Amino acid sequence: MRFSGSFKNFRCKTVVFAAFTAITAALPLSAQVSLTGAGATFPAPIYTKWFSTYQSIGNVQINYQAIGSGGGIKSVTEGTVDFGASDAALTDEQLANFKTKNGHGVLLFPTVLGAAVPSYNLPGVSGDVGFTPDALAGIFLGRITKWNDPALAKANPGLRLPNIDIVVIHRSEGSGTTYTWTDYLSKVSEEWKSKVGKNASVNWPVGLGAKGNDGVAGLLKQQPGSIGYVELTFAKQNHLAYGKVKNKSGEFVKADLKGVTAAAAALKEMPADFRVSITDQAGKEVYPISTFTWLLVPEKYSDATKKKAVVGFLQWAISKGQDSVEALDYGRLPKSVIAKEEKQIALIK
Amino acid sequence: MASSTYIADTLHRPANRSFLARLRGGDEVSYLLTLAATVTILLVVGLIVTELWMNSQPTVKAFGWHFLATSDWDPNAGKFGALPFIYGTCVTSFLALLIAVPLGVASAVFLAEMAPPKLSNILTFLIELLAAVPSVIYGLLGIFVLVPLIRAYLVPVLKGAFGYLPLFEGSFYGVSFLSAGLVLSIMVVPFIISVSREVLLAVPVEQREAALALGATKWETTWDIVLPNASNGIFGSVFLALARALGETMAVTMVIGNTPRITASLMSPGYSIAAVIANEFAEASGDLYVSSLIFLGLVLFGLTIVINAVARLFILTTTRRGGG
Numbered sequence: 001m002r003f004s005g006s007f008k009n010f011r012c013k014t015v016v017f018a019a020f021t022a023i024t025a026a027l028p029l030s031a032q033v034s035l036t037g038a039g040a041t042f043p044a045p046i047y048t049k050w051f052s053t054y055q056s057i058g059n060v061q062i063n064y065q066a067i068g069s070g071g072g073i074k075s076v077t078e079g080t081v082d083f084g085a086s087d088a089a090l091t092d093e094q095l096a097n098f099k100t101k102n103g104h105g106v107l108l109f110p111t112v113l114g115a116a117v118p119s120y121n122l123p124g125v126s127g128d129v130g131f132t133p134d135a136l137a138g139i140f141l142g143r144i145t146k147w148n149d150p151a152l153a154k155a156n157p158g159l160r161l162p163n164i165d166i167v168v169i170h171r172s173e174g175s176g177t178t179y180t181w182t183d184y185l186s187k188v189s190e191e192w193k194s195k196v197g198k199n200a201s202v203n204w205p206v207g208l209g210a211k212g213n214d215g216v217a218g219l220l221k222q223q224p225g226s227i228g229y230v231e232l233t234f235a236k237q238n239h240l241a242y243g244k245v246k247n248k249s250g251e252f253v254k255a256d257l258k259g260v261t262a263a264a265a266a267l268k269e270m271p272a273d274f275r276v277s278i279t280d281q282a283g284k285e286v287y288p289i290s291t292f293t294w295l296l297v298p299e300k301y302s303d304a305t306k307k308k309a310v311v312g313f314l315q316w317a318i319s320k321g322q323d324s325v326e327a328l329d330y331g332r333l334p335k336s337v338i339a340k341e342e343k344q345i346a347l348i349k
Numbered sequence: 350m351a352s353s354t355y356i357a358d359t360l361h362r363p364a365n366r367s368f369l370a371r372l373r374g375g376d377e378v379s380y381l382l383t384l385a386a387t388v389t390i391l392l393v394v395g396l397i398v399t400e401l402w403m404n405s406q407p408t409v410k411a412f413g414w415h416f417l418a419t420s421d422w423d424p425n426a427g428k429f430g431a432l433p434f435i436y437g438t439c440v441t442s443f444l445a446l447l448i449a450v451p452l453g454v455a456s457a458v459f460l461a462e463m464a465p466p467k468l469s470n471i472l473t474f475l476i477e478l479l480a481a482v483p484s485v486i487y488g489l490l491g492i493f494v495l496v497p498l499i500r501a502y503l504v505p506v507l508k509g510a511f512g513y514l515p516l517f518e519g520s521f522y523g524v525s526f527l528s529a530g531l532v533l534s535i536m537v538v539p540f541i542i543s544v545s546r547e548v549l550l551a552v553p554v555e556q557r558e559a560a561l562a563l564g565a566t567k568w569e570t571t572w573d574i575v576l577p578n579a580s581n582g583i584f585g586s587v588f589l590a591l592a593r594a595l596g597e598t599m600a601v602t603m604v605i606g607n608t609p610r611i612t613a614s615l616m617s618p619g620y621s622i623a624a625v626i627a628n629e630f631a632e633a634s635g636d637l638y639v640s641s642l643i644f645l646g647l648v649l650f651g652l653t654i655v656i657n658a659v660a661r662l663f664i665l666t667t668t669r670r671g672g673g
Contacts, residue, residue, distance in 0.1 A: 070632025094634070167522050172607035172624075174632025196425070200632050203423035208524055208618050209607025211628060218492055222500075222523050 033309040038065040039072020039085030040176045041212070042114055042231055043293045046328050047085065050313075050321050057316065060309040069176040070200050076296045077101055082306060084296035087114075087176020088200055089275035104300040107348065108274045109314060109341055110292040113264050113331025115232040116180045117242040117255045117289070121220045122147065124162060129243040130155045130252040133280075133288075136245070137189035139166055139227060141196075142206035147225060155246070162225075169219050169228030172209030174201035180291040181229045184279040232260070233329040245289060248282035259287030260331040270337055274344070290331070300349045307348060314345050398650065405644035407636045416644065422609045422625075424633070429641040431648055433609035437526070437619040438652065441601060442594040444530030444615070445537055450587055452534070453541030457583075460542070461549035462571050473546060480539035488603030491532035496523045496604060499531065504616070515613040524606035527615040532600050537590035544589065548582025549575060584664055588657055595653050598623040622649045 044066035069086040076084030138144035182198040266283035301307035419430025606618020
């Protein structure tokens with residue numbers, strides 16, 4: 001009796017074991033391709049939305065870490081991620097560095113448009129403050145120290161600006177928003193270009209440093225008379241007060257999707273490698289501190305399934321994916337740029 | 350059974366055998382195991398220091414020890430100097446200790462000597478919970494609660510009473526050495542209280558009884574007998590607190606203002622070593638930039654050792670050894 005009992009037990013066990021092996025053997029058939037990406041924090045919200053939508057369409061699971069543009073460039077160069085993301089176009093040096101480290105090049109794909117806006121805390125002032133390029137440069141260089149400075153008063157005849165100190169707030173960590181902001185200031189001010197320059201992290205002449213858009217917003221809220229720069233999407237979603245900037249054509253433009261799209265449309269010639277800065281463009285309703293943000297995709301993939309997944313995602317992102325960007329306050333890519341990108345997708349091997 | 354065979358065995362072995370020959374015994378094995386554990390820790394520390402040193406070579410070659418004396422930090426232009434960060438780290442940590450040590454030791458005295466045991470246990474439990482709060486939470490607490498309070502209540506008082514001192518001159522913009530020092534002091538107080546209380550409780554009860562029997566009051570016993578007895582442990586807790594304060598990253602970077610500057614005024618924003626590494630390392634590109642940040646890490650390491658050594662020397666030479 002004991003023997004038959006253990007025999008039944010044994011048969012039971014083999015049935016369970018066989019079922020288990022069958023299930024685990026079947027699992028790889030339904031496994032998804034998985035990709036990893038890292039980079040800019042600015043487009044992180046739209047990328048997260050895209051990746052989750054695309055997971056069911058293309059059967060690809062994409063993990064994205066928003067560690068900053070510089071981190072994205074570094075990771076994709078060292079091959080620790082499958083693609084990177086950056087708000088700052090790669091310099092010649094970074095492109096060459098990628099080529100020496102990997103043997104092939106890296107391609108830049110613009111995905112969405114964004115902007116950096118001057119946000120401030122001015123109690124008792126109703127109406128948007130207008131900033132000329134010289135005023136912005138002067139404020140961030142530390143030359144203009146009071147809100148009722150003649151340079152600001154002249155540009156804002158209808159507003160009574162108070163006689164309080166301007167407290168400048170900038171980003172303490174390296175950031176694509178800083179790159180866009182300093183890129184614009186370098187174009188409109190020779191003094192800024194020689195003294196400070198443009199980079200994701202610079203030696204600020206004046207101001208307090210805060211970490212992240214939320215750090216800047218936190219300091220802005222607490223300190224009356226403060227001014228800082230934040231991303232347009234962040235300002236809109238958190239209902240921050242921000243001002244108008246005078247563009248190259250002389251108009252004072254308050255940043256919004258129209259202004260950002262106009263800045264991209266005003267671009268005369270998009271270079272073949274898509275490395276371009278759209279700050280300080282001339283045109284109607286152009287917002288002068290706008291920028292593309294790019295995905296950094298290696299030219300060659302050793303894994304064919306990964307390459308297929310990346311290509312599929314890119315094709316979706318620049319076509320169907322663009323429909324969901326405006327809901328999150330990002331600018332759509334112009335059609336001419338999309339057409340050019342489709343040609344570049346073919347270059348991925 | 351086993352013990353008698355062991356004893357029987359040892360009768361056949363001479364007492365002055367070599368270490369290896371004695372290795373079959375429990376004592377030698379435990380010695381080796383605990384030695385291995387200690388050596389592993391030291392090896393890890395040595396490895397960290399070696400890695401830091403090797404990876405900071407580009408900066409050492411470019412600037413040498415001059416790096417520690419220059420104030421220029423310009424990643425774009427390739428100029429790096431560590432002085433503002435060393436200054437900021439030292440100022441905030443010392444300010445933190447200045448506030449936390451009296452507060453912490455006084456609380457520990459209350460909890461160990463004065464409070465009824467039940468109250469003492471409850472309060473100690475709550476205070477030790479403070480040590481478990483993540484430092485980002487302290488940063489948020491600093492920026493949303495402490496800074497407005499400091500701006501509204503503390504700064505007017507300080508400026509009114511001591512405004513003429515260079516220590517308190519200049520405008521206050523919320524984030525500053527003062528705010529960072531205050532947040533740090535709240536963070537290190539639980540360490541001081543918790544360890545000091547344990548040490549005070551460990552003072553032999555005979556010492557207290559002897560003092561009371563000689564006619565001392567409760568306070569005289571505490572101040573003249575118990576505290577000196579426990580002083581070694583209390584200094585140990587202060588070093589622990591100092592180590593935490595020197596290395597604290599997130600809470601400091603949120604309230605210090607992140608501006609590399611050397612001024613005497615506590616009202617001005619500043620920067621600390623841990624804050625600059627946390628802020629700039631992820632995006633740093635270029636050998637010189639990265640190696641400068643790594644060298645800063647090594648400098649922090651060295652700073653901790655130097656401050657610890659100086660403080661211990663000071664204590665050795667000024668207090669009588671033999672307490673506790």
